[in-house]
Amino acid sequence: MPIIDAHIHYGDDAPELLALLAEFDLRLHNINVAQDSHGGWRTDADRYCSLAQQHPQRFAWCTSFDLPAVDDPSFDSTQYVRDVLAGLEQDFAAGAVACKVWKNIGMEVRYPDGRFFHVDDPLLAPIFAWLAERGFPLLAHIAEPLDCWLPLREGSPHYGYYSRNPEWHMYTRPDYPSHGELMAARNRVLEQHPSLRFIGAHLASLEYDVDVLVETLDRYPNLAVDTSARLGDLAAQDSAKVRDFVTKYQDRILFGTDVVMRTPPSSLPPEERAQIIDALRTVYTTHFAYFESKGALTVRGQETVGLGLSQGVLEKLYRTNAEQWYPRL
Numbered sequence: 001m002p003i004i005d006a007h008i009h010y011g012d013d014a015p016e017l018l019a020l021l022a023e024f025d026l027r028l029h030n031i032n033v034a035q036d037s038h039g040g041w042r043t044d045a046d047r048y049c050s051l052a053q054q055h056p057q058r059f060a061w062c063t064s065f066d067l068p069a070v071d072d073p074s075f076d077s078t079q080y081v082r083d084v085l086a087g088l089e090q091d092f093a094a095g096a097v098a099c100k101v102w103k104n105i106g107m108e109v110r111y112p113d114g115r116f117f118h119v120d121d122p123l124l125a126p127i128f129a130w131l132a133e134r135g136f137p138l139l140a141h142i143a144e145p146l147d148c149w150l151p152l153r154e155g156s157p158h159y160g161y162y163s164r165n166p167e168w169h170m171y172t173r174p175d176y177p178s179h180g181e182l183m184a185a186r187n188r189v190l191e192q193h194p195s196l197r198f199i200g201a202h203l204a205s206l207e208y209d210v211d212v213l214v215e216t217l218d219r220y221p222n223l224a225v226d227t228s229a230r231l232g233d234l235a236a237q238d239s240a241k242v243r244d245f246v247t248k249y250q251d252r253i254l255f256g257t258d259v260v261m262r263t264p265p266s267s268l269p270p271e272e273r274a275q276i277i278d279a280l281r282t283v284y285t286t287h288f289a290y291f292e293s294k295g296a297l298t299v300r301g302q303e304t305v306g307l308g309l310s311q312g313v314l315e316k317l318y319r320t321n322a323e324q325w326y327p328r329l
Protein backbone atom coordinates (compact mmCIF):
# COMPACT_ATOMS: atom_id res chain seq x y z
CA MET A 1 0.00 0.00 0.00
CA PRO A 2 1.38 3.48 -0.82
CA ILE A 3 2.36 5.32 2.34
CA ILE A 4 2.77 9.04 3.04
CA ASP A 5 5.19 10.16 5.72
CA ALA A 6 3.26 13.35 6.49
CA HIS A 7 6.02 14.94 8.58
CA ILE A 8 9.70 14.57 7.79
CA HIS A 9 12.70 16.76 7.03
CA TYR A 10 14.64 14.86 4.37
CA GLY A 11 15.83 16.83 1.37
CA ASP A 12 17.95 14.42 -0.61
CA ASP A 13 17.63 12.14 -3.60
CA ALA A 14 20.53 9.72 -3.32
CA PRO A 15 19.71 6.65 -5.46
CA GLU A 16 19.76 4.47 -2.32
CA LEU A 17 17.17 6.73 -0.70
CA LEU A 18 14.96 6.63 -3.79
CA ALA A 19 15.30 2.84 -3.78
CA LEU A 20 14.15 2.69 -0.14
CA LEU A 21 11.17 4.93 -0.92
CA ALA A 22 10.29 2.71 -3.87
CA GLU A 23 10.63 -0.42 -1.73
CA PHE A 24 8.08 0.88 0.84
CA ASP A 25 6.17 2.89 -1.78
CA LEU A 26 6.71 5.94 0.40
CA ARG A 27 6.13 9.59 -0.31
CA LEU A 28 7.78 12.17 1.96
CA HIS A 29 6.10 15.41 2.97
CA ASN A 30 9.09 17.63 3.76
CA ILE A 31 8.39 20.25 6.37
CA ASN A 32 10.08 23.64 6.51
CA VAL A 33 10.96 25.15 9.85
CA ALA A 34 11.35 28.94 9.98
CA GLN A 35 13.96 29.46 12.64
CA ASP A 36 14.50 33.19 12.17
CA SER A 37 13.10 36.45 10.83
CA HIS A 38 15.41 36.72 7.84
CA GLY A 39 14.70 33.82 5.56
CA GLY A 40 17.53 31.42 6.54
CA TRP A 41 15.13 28.52 6.05
CA ARG A 42 14.71 29.32 2.33
CA THR A 43 17.66 27.10 1.39
CA ASP A 44 15.72 24.07 2.66
CA ALA A 45 12.52 25.38 1.05
CA ASP A 46 14.17 25.64 -2.36
CA ARG A 47 15.61 22.15 -1.99
CA TYR A 48 12.27 20.66 -0.90
CA CYS A 49 10.47 22.46 -3.71
CA SER A 50 12.83 21.26 -6.42
CA LEU A 51 12.75 17.66 -5.12
CA ALA A 52 8.94 17.76 -5.29
CA GLN A 53 9.15 19.02 -8.86
CA GLN A 54 11.70 16.37 -9.90
CA HIS A 55 10.11 13.42 -8.09
CA PRO A 56 6.47 14.31 -7.46
CA GLN A 57 5.59 10.71 -6.67
CA ARG A 58 8.16 10.64 -3.84
CA PHE A 59 8.28 14.17 -2.39
CA ALA A 60 5.97 17.02 -1.43
CA TRP A 61 6.69 20.04 0.73
CA CYS A 62 5.27 22.37 3.33
CA THR A 63 6.35 26.00 3.42
CA SER A 64 6.58 28.45 6.30
CA PHE A 65 7.10 32.18 6.84
CA ASP A 66 9.67 34.37 8.55
CA LEU A 67 9.15 35.10 12.22
CA PRO A 68 7.94 38.62 12.93
CA ALA A 69 10.76 40.81 14.27
CA VAL A 70 8.44 42.34 16.86
CA ASP A 71 11.40 43.31 19.02
CA ASP A 72 12.78 45.56 16.26
CA PRO A 73 11.65 49.19 16.80
CA SER A 74 11.29 49.62 13.02
CA PHE A 75 9.00 46.56 12.68
CA ASP A 76 6.05 47.39 10.43
CA SER A 77 3.21 44.94 11.01
CA THR A 78 1.26 45.87 7.85
CA GLN A 79 4.33 45.37 5.70
CA TYR A 80 5.10 42.12 7.51
CA VAL A 81 1.69 40.59 6.77
CA ARG A 82 1.90 41.78 3.18
CA ASP A 83 5.34 40.15 2.75
CA VAL A 84 4.24 36.89 4.39
CA LEU A 85 1.18 36.60 2.14
CA ALA A 86 3.25 37.39 -0.96
CA GLY A 87 5.71 34.65 0.02
CA LEU A 88 2.94 32.15 0.68
CA GLU A 89 1.24 33.01 -2.58
CA GLN A 90 4.46 32.27 -4.41
CA ASP A 91 5.14 29.02 -2.54
CA PHE A 92 1.64 27.65 -3.03
CA ALA A 93 1.89 28.54 -6.73
CA ALA A 94 5.15 26.55 -6.76
CA GLY A 95 3.35 23.51 -5.34
CA ALA A 96 3.59 23.82 -1.55
CA VAL A 97 1.02 21.69 0.23
CA ALA A 98 0.71 23.50 3.56
CA CYS A 99 2.24 26.10 5.84
CA LYS A 100 4.03 25.40 9.11
CA VAL A 101 4.47 27.33 12.34
CA TRP A 102 7.05 26.21 14.86
CA LYS A 103 7.51 26.23 18.62
CA ASN A 104 9.60 29.40 18.49
CA ILE A 105 6.17 31.07 18.30
CA GLY A 106 5.15 31.02 21.95
CA MET A 107 8.57 30.06 23.31
CA GLU A 108 11.14 32.34 21.72
CA VAL A 109 9.83 35.44 19.94
CA ARG A 110 9.20 38.29 22.39
CA TYR A 111 8.02 41.84 22.40
CA PRO A 112 10.54 44.47 23.58
CA ASP A 113 8.86 44.46 27.02
CA GLY A 114 9.61 40.74 27.37
CA ARG A 115 6.08 39.46 26.66
CA PHE A 116 6.09 36.31 24.54
CA PHE A 117 4.61 36.44 21.06
CA HIS A 118 1.91 33.75 20.89
CA VAL A 119 0.29 31.94 18.01
CA ASP A 120 -3.04 33.69 18.71
CA ASP A 121 -1.42 37.13 18.42
CA PRO A 122 -3.72 39.34 16.26
CA LEU A 123 -0.75 39.89 13.92
CA LEU A 124 -1.06 36.32 12.59
CA ALA A 125 -4.87 36.29 12.28
CA PRO A 126 -4.97 37.62 8.68
CA ILE A 127 -2.39 35.00 7.65
CA PHE A 128 -4.46 32.16 9.11
CA ALA A 129 -7.62 33.64 7.58
CA TRP A 130 -5.86 33.77 4.19
CA LEU A 131 -4.91 30.09 4.49
CA ALA A 132 -8.42 29.10 5.59
CA GLU A 133 -10.08 30.94 2.70
CA ARG A 134 -7.97 29.05 0.20
CA GLY A 135 -8.25 25.68 1.88
CA PHE A 136 -4.49 25.62 2.59
CA PRO A 137 -3.73 23.69 5.78
CA LEU A 138 -1.69 24.90 8.73
CA LEU A 139 0.71 22.48 10.38
CA ALA A 140 1.43 23.75 13.88
CA HIS A 141 4.11 22.66 16.26
CA ILE A 142 3.17 24.70 19.31
CA ALA A 143 4.71 23.96 22.72
CA GLU A 144 6.68 20.85 23.53
CA PRO A 145 5.94 17.51 25.16
CA LEU A 146 4.74 17.92 28.73
CA ASP A 147 8.07 16.44 29.90
CA CYS A 148 9.66 19.72 28.84
CA TRP A 149 8.13 21.34 31.94
CA LEU A 150 8.95 18.42 34.25
CA PRO A 151 12.27 17.38 35.81
CA LEU A 152 14.52 15.27 33.54
CA ARG A 153 13.43 11.66 33.87
CA GLU A 154 15.63 8.91 32.49
CA GLY A 155 12.84 6.61 31.25
CA SER A 156 11.14 9.44 29.35
CA PRO A 157 11.07 9.25 25.54
CA HIS A 158 12.30 12.87 25.63
CA TYR A 159 15.21 12.42 28.02
CA GLY A 160 17.79 12.43 25.24
CA TYR A 161 16.48 15.62 23.60
CA TYR A 162 16.28 17.70 26.78
CA SER A 163 19.60 16.52 28.09
CA ARG A 164 21.20 17.55 24.78
CA ASN A 165 19.12 20.74 24.31
CA PRO A 166 18.83 22.28 27.79
CA GLU A 167 17.84 25.63 26.24
CA TRP A 168 14.49 24.03 25.36
CA HIS A 169 14.01 22.36 28.78
CA MET A 170 11.44 24.65 30.40
CA TYR A 171 11.55 22.99 33.81
CA THR A 172 14.63 25.06 34.53
CA ARG A 173 13.09 28.21 33.00
CA PRO A 174 10.00 29.13 34.99
CA ASP A 175 9.90 32.59 33.38
CA TYR A 176 8.73 30.94 30.14
CA PRO A 177 5.08 30.23 29.28
CA SER A 178 3.64 27.04 30.73
CA HIS A 179 2.45 24.10 28.66
CA GLY A 180 -1.15 25.05 29.55
CA GLU A 181 -0.73 28.65 28.38
CA LEU A 182 0.65 27.49 25.04
CA MET A 183 -2.18 24.99 24.57
CA ALA A 184 -4.71 27.72 25.38
CA ALA A 185 -3.17 30.08 22.78
CA ARG A 186 -3.27 27.28 20.19
CA ASN A 187 -6.88 26.45 21.06
CA ARG A 188 -7.90 30.08 20.58
CA VAL A 189 -6.59 29.87 16.99
CA LEU A 190 -8.64 26.71 16.43
CA GLU A 191 -11.67 28.53 17.79
CA GLN A 192 -11.12 31.73 15.82
CA HIS A 193 -10.54 29.92 12.51
CA PRO A 194 -13.02 27.03 12.47
CA SER A 195 -12.61 26.49 8.73
CA LEU A 196 -8.79 26.33 8.89
CA ARG A 197 -7.53 22.80 8.33
CA PHE A 198 -5.26 22.55 11.34
CA ILE A 199 -2.80 19.71 11.81
CA GLY A 200 -1.29 19.53 15.28
CA ALA A 201 2.24 18.21 14.87
CA HIS A 202 3.53 15.69 17.41
CA LEU A 203 0.05 14.64 18.61
CA ALA A 204 -0.68 18.35 19.14
CA SER A 205 1.75 18.36 22.10
CA LEU A 206 -0.75 16.24 24.06
CA GLU A 207 1.36 13.14 23.61
CA TYR A 208 1.36 12.08 27.27
CA ASP A 209 -2.20 10.73 27.39
CA VAL A 210 -4.53 9.92 24.51
CA ASP A 211 -7.50 10.65 26.83
CA VAL A 212 -6.38 14.28 27.10
CA LEU A 213 -5.84 14.49 23.34
CA VAL A 214 -9.38 13.19 22.80
CA GLU A 215 -10.85 16.14 24.72
CA THR A 216 -9.17 18.58 22.34
CA LEU A 217 -10.09 16.59 19.22
CA ASP A 218 -13.71 16.49 20.38
CA ARG A 219 -13.76 20.23 20.99
CA TYR A 220 -12.21 21.23 17.62
CA PRO A 221 -13.45 19.32 14.57
CA ASN A 222 -10.96 21.27 12.39
CA LEU A 223 -8.03 19.60 14.18
CA ALA A 224 -6.11 16.51 13.08
CA VAL A 225 -2.79 15.33 14.51
CA ASP A 226 0.34 13.69 13.21
CA THR A 227 2.28 11.03 15.09
CA SER A 228 5.67 12.49 14.20
CA ALA A 229 8.41 11.96 16.80
CA ARG A 230 5.86 10.66 19.32
CA LEU A 231 5.97 6.91 18.73
CA GLY A 232 7.73 6.50 22.08
CA ASP A 233 4.91 8.37 23.83
CA LEU A 234 2.29 6.12 22.29
CA ALA A 235 4.33 3.02 23.09
CA ALA A 236 4.59 4.15 26.72
CA GLN A 237 0.79 4.05 27.08
CA ASP A 238 -1.41 0.99 27.38
CA SER A 239 -1.62 -0.51 23.89
CA ALA A 240 -5.30 -1.49 24.19
CA LYS A 241 -6.15 2.11 25.09
CA VAL A 242 -4.05 3.48 22.20
CA ARG A 243 -5.61 0.98 19.79
CA ASP A 244 -9.10 2.12 20.81
CA PHE A 245 -8.05 5.74 20.38
CA VAL A 246 -6.56 5.23 16.91
CA THR A 247 -9.58 3.20 15.85
CA LYS A 248 -12.12 5.73 17.15
CA TYR A 249 -10.26 8.75 15.69
CA GLN A 250 -9.19 6.91 12.56
CA ASP A 251 -10.00 9.89 10.30
CA ARG A 252 -7.87 12.39 12.21
CA ILE A 253 -4.46 10.81 12.76
CA LEU A 254 -1.67 11.12 10.18
CA PHE A 255 1.42 8.96 10.09
CA GLY A 256 4.69 10.89 10.28
CA THR A 257 8.18 10.19 11.58
CA ASP A 258 9.89 13.60 11.93
CA VAL A 259 13.22 12.16 10.84
CA VAL A 260 15.63 15.07 10.46
CA MET A 261 18.34 14.66 7.84
CA ARG A 262 21.64 15.73 9.43
CA THR A 263 23.88 15.09 6.43
CA PRO A 264 22.60 14.51 2.89
CA PRO A 265 23.30 10.83 2.11
CA SER A 266 24.33 11.85 -1.42
CA SER A 267 27.29 13.77 0.06
CA LEU A 268 28.63 10.71 1.89
CA PRO A 269 30.89 7.86 0.78
CA PRO A 270 28.93 4.68 -0.09
CA GLU A 271 29.52 2.90 3.22
CA GLU A 272 28.28 5.74 5.40
CA ARG A 273 25.48 6.32 2.98
CA ALA A 274 24.36 2.72 3.38
CA GLN A 275 24.42 3.12 7.17
CA ILE A 276 22.22 6.21 7.09
CA ILE A 277 19.73 4.58 4.76
CA ASP A 278 19.68 1.48 6.99
CA ALA A 279 18.91 3.66 10.00
CA LEU A 280 16.05 5.23 8.08
CA ARG A 281 14.77 1.78 7.13
CA THR A 282 14.75 0.83 10.82
CA VAL A 283 12.69 3.93 11.67
CA TYR A 284 10.05 2.82 9.21
CA THR A 285 10.05 -0.86 10.11
CA THR A 286 9.73 0.05 13.82
CA HIS A 287 6.72 2.27 13.13
CA PHE A 288 5.10 -0.35 10.90
CA ALA A 289 5.70 -3.10 13.46
CA TYR A 290 4.10 -1.01 16.23
CA PHE A 291 1.01 -0.13 14.20
CA GLU A 292 0.57 -3.48 12.43
CA SER A 293 1.78 -6.35 14.60
CA LYS A 294 -0.06 -7.78 17.59
CA GLY A 295 2.93 -9.13 19.47
CA ALA A 296 5.40 -7.83 22.02
CA LEU A 297 8.05 -5.50 20.64
CA THR A 298 10.58 -2.88 21.69
CA VAL A 299 10.05 0.72 20.63
CA ARG A 300 12.82 3.16 21.48
CA GLY A 301 14.02 0.92 24.28
CA GLN A 302 10.55 0.35 25.73
CA GLU A 303 8.77 -2.98 25.90
CA THR A 304 5.31 -2.65 24.46
CA VAL A 305 2.69 -4.51 22.42
CA GLY A 306 1.85 -3.79 18.79
CA LEU A 307 -1.51 -2.19 18.04
CA GLY A 308 -2.53 -4.70 15.36
CA LEU A 309 -4.64 -2.08 13.58
CA SER A 310 -7.09 -3.23 10.94
CA GLN A 311 -6.26 -2.85 7.27
CA GLY A 312 -8.89 -0.12 6.88
CA VAL A 313 -7.49 1.96 9.75
CA LEU A 314 -3.93 1.48 8.54
CA GLU A 315 -4.85 2.77 5.11
CA LYS A 316 -6.26 5.96 6.62
CA LEU A 317 -3.34 6.42 9.00
CA TYR A 318 -0.72 5.76 6.34
CA ARG A 319 -2.25 7.58 3.40
CA THR A 320 -5.82 8.73 3.01
CA ASN A 321 -5.92 10.99 6.07
CA ALA A 322 -2.88 12.85 4.75
CA GLU A 323 -4.66 13.23 1.41
CA GLN A 324 -7.82 14.47 3.14
CA TRP A 325 -6.16 16.94 5.47
CA TYR A 326 -3.54 18.07 2.96
CA PRO A 327 -5.69 18.15 -0.21
CA ARG A 328 -2.77 19.24 -2.40
CA LEU A 329 -0.71 16.17 -1.50
Ligand SMILES: [Zn+2]
Binds near residue numbers: 258
Ligand atom coordinates in the same frame (compact mmCIF):
# COMPACT_ATOMS: atom_id res chain seq x y z
ZN1 LIG B 1 9.47 18.22 12.46
